[in-house]
Amino acid sequence: MRFIRPTLALTAALLVAGGSLTACGSGSSTDSSGRTILHVEGWKGGGAEPANVAQVNAAFEKANSNIKLDFSYVPPNDVYQQKLQSQLLASTAADVIMVDPQKVQTWGKSGYLADLSGQSWAGGIAGPLKPFVSYQNKVLASPMELSPVGIYVNLDILAKAGIAAAPTDFPTLLADLGKLKTANQPGFAFPDSQGYMAEFAMLLSAATTVYQQTPDWDQQFMAGKVDFSTAFQTPLEQIQQLGADGYVNFKNAVGTDETTTGEPDFIAGKSAFYAGGSWLAAAIKKPGFKLAFVPWPGGETGTSPSALMFPGTMWAVNARSKVSAAAKAYVDFWSQSQNLAPYLSAEAAISPFQGGAAGTDPLMSTMATAYGAGKFALFPTNTWDLADPETKIRSILQGFLLGKTDVAATLTAIQSAAASAKS
Numbered sequence: 001m002r003f004i005r006p007t008l009a010l011t012a013a014l015l016v017a018g019g020s021l022t023a024c025g026s027g028s029s030t031d032s033s034g035r036t037i038l039h040v041e042g043w044k045g046g047g048a049e050p051a052n053v054a055q056v057n058a059a060f061e062k063a064n065s066n067i068k069l070d071f072s073y074v075p076p077n078d079v080y081q082q083k084l085q086s087q088l089l090a091s092t093a094a095d096v097i098m099v100d101p102q103k104v105q106t107w108g109k110s111g112y113l114a115d116l117s118g119q120s121w122a123g124g125i126a127g128p129l130k131p132f133v134s135y136q137n138k139v140l141a142s143p144m145e146l147s148p149v150g151i152y153v154n155l156d157i158l159a160k161a162g163i164a165a166a167p168t169d170f171p172t173l174l175a176d177l178g179k180l181k182t183a184n185q186p187g188f189a190f191p192d193s194q195g196y197m198a199e200f201a202m203l204l205s206a207a208t209t210v211y212q213q214t215p216d217w218d219q220q221f222m223a224g225k226v227d228f229s230t231a232f233q234t235p236l237e238q239i240q241q242l243g244a245d246g247y248v249n250f251k252n253a254v255g256t257d258e259t260t261t262g263e264p265d266f267i268a269g270k271s272a273f274y275a276g277g278s279w280l281a282a283a284i285k286k287p288g289f290k291l292a293f294v295p296w297p298g299g300e301t302g303t304s305p306s307a308l309m310f311p312g313t314m315w316a317v318n319a320r321s322k323v324s325a326a327a328k329a330y331v332d333f334w335s336q337s338q339n340l341a342p343y344l345s346a347e348a349a350i351s352p353f354q355g356g357a358a359g360t361d362p363l364m365s366t367m368a369t370a371y372g373a374g375k376f377a378l379f380p381t382n383t384w385d386l387a388d389p390e391t392k393i394r395s396i397l398q399g400f401l402l403g404k405t406d407v408a409a410t411l412t413a414i415q416s417a418a419a420s421a422k423s
Contacts, residue, residue: 029323035068036326042098043080044313046073052342060333067326088112088318095321096330099141099314101132101382107316108135114317116140119328121335124353128215132311132382141314142331144340145349148293148367149200149277149308149379155290157272161185167297168304170238177247180272188242189271190253191262195394197253198239198401200275203379204296205235207308211377212299218383222422228415229408236400236407238298243401250401277310281348281363293363295370307370310379312349384418392417 031037045053057069072094074080081103087093088107099107107113116122117139125133125143133141153166158176161183167173180187192198210217210231220226242248256262266274267287276284278293285291295305315334317327333339337351344351348361350371370376379385385393393414400410 031068033068035066036323037068037070038096038323038326038330039070039072039094040096040330041072041074041084041094042313043074043076044098045071047075049076050346052346055342056334056339059339060330063333064326064329067329069330091320093318093320095318095323095327097316097318099316101311101314102386104133104141104314104316105135105382105386108138108140112319113140114319114321114324114327116142116317116328116331119332119335121332121353124335124355126352126354128376128378129311129352131219132378133314141316142335143311143314143352144334145312145344145347146309146352146371146378147278147312147347147349148364148371149204149310150275150293150295150367151204151297152266152274152276152280152284153292153294154266154269154272155292157185157269157289159290166292166294168294169297169299169301171301173297174241174245174247177242177245181247186269186271187247188273189262189266190242190248190250190275191256191258191265192250192253192398192401193255193257194259195391195398197258197262197275198397199390199394201239201296202232202235202397203377203385204275204308205238205298206232207295207306207377208298208303209234209238212306212375215377218380221418222383224422228411228418232411232414233407235298236410239401240407250403254398254401278348278364278367281361285363291363292366294366304375305370306375306377307367308379309350309367309371309376311352311381312347384421386421389417389421392420 029037042053043049044051053071057071061067061069074083084093084097088110104113115138121142122139125139129143129146130139133139133143151166155166157180158166161179163176163179167176177187190197214220214226214231217226217231243250262274263276263280263283265271267284269287269289275296281293295307297305299305315331317324317331321327335353337353340351345361348364350364350368396410396413396417399405405413
């Protein structure tokens with residue numbers, strides 16, 4: 001989830017240029033040396049996101065001398081979606097393709113992905129993550145990472161207001177924002193022109209206020225057993241409180257872009273708090289100020305919060321691959337802790353496998369501790385927050401920020417939008 005939105009012109013150009021890339025599902029399956037040619041496509045491993053993919057791929061080839069990798073990088077989001085969808089329809093997609101929870105559901109339903117339930121690594125996937133890699137109880141993908149989403153905290157700014165540490169509960173967050181305001185220090189950055197900051201805040205709060213008590217809330221919602229009207233009241237009230245107390249100007253927020261203004265402003269030291277994913281860590285650490293990355297402090301006084309984790313990239317095997325044994329060997333290689341480690345370190349991510357280690361970035365230690373203690377929730381990208389409902393929910397939340405709807409009406413609208421994911 002990088003929130004990169006390629007222009008239509010760029011998308012079209014790349015799709016046209018796609019014909020010059022390797023037609024991954026066609027041609028000979030062996031090279032002149034008799035090695036199996038394994039075609040792999042992903043939106044990591046090139047461009048601005050190398051993510052140590054080349055390092056892992058080199059290690060795979062060294063360990064599997066009978067396999068020759070043909071790796072193709074495709075830009076993320078719309079470009080990747082459209083290119084792979086066309087290839088899958090034409091049976092020319094790679095043997096191994098990068099997917100995410102939404103693609104597992106969409107391409108799993110279409111029968112494009114091979115059943116990997118019998119692979120040795122499948123039993124080691126962290127329990128709460130199983131629904132994100134499965135369709136109709138069949139494991140269709142091997143997860144590569146869990147990316148924490150939380151609050152970046154400029155501890156140097158907090159220190160100027162006499163605050164020694166990042167807050168861990170909501171009353172302390174409000175008190176800290178009050179101290180910052182009194183000390184004439186910047187507070188909480190809340191840019192929301194793309195709509196995802198309010199969505200982040202709602203789900204970050206819900207990790208503690210909803211999912212701590214009801215870990216399977218998403219599944220219960222899809223089964224019609226729970227609704228938003230009561231469960232998500234506290235997350236919206238917390239967002240509302242930030243505006244009511246004068247700590248966030250929501251009218252300005254809706255007109256401020258997250259990626260072109262919000263993130264650069266935080267990096268420039270213009271705010272003390274900024275919500276985002278671990279994928280921003282490399283850029284945010286560059287200025288060198290003292291930094292923390294923590295879960296949203298959503299609970300009552302003295303409580304500890306739960307972390308929100310985004311189930312990120314995954315490897316799936318093309319159901320029509322002619323070299324499925326080699327494809328499964330590749331996916332298996334990535335599932336092993338020592339092989340996955342370089343990728344986790346580059347991504348500032350946490351292992352999606354039981355007992356797996358986090359990357360080596362110390363900034364992720366608080367998130368890793370929460371995950372290890374079982375205090376985490378997963379971004380609901382495989383249930384009610386799929387692409388179309390998510391777009392509607394972001395718009396609804398923008399209206400809420402602008403004061404067009406109150407908490408109750410906003411939750412009713414979110415309920416309606418999310419319900420469309422059930423069909």
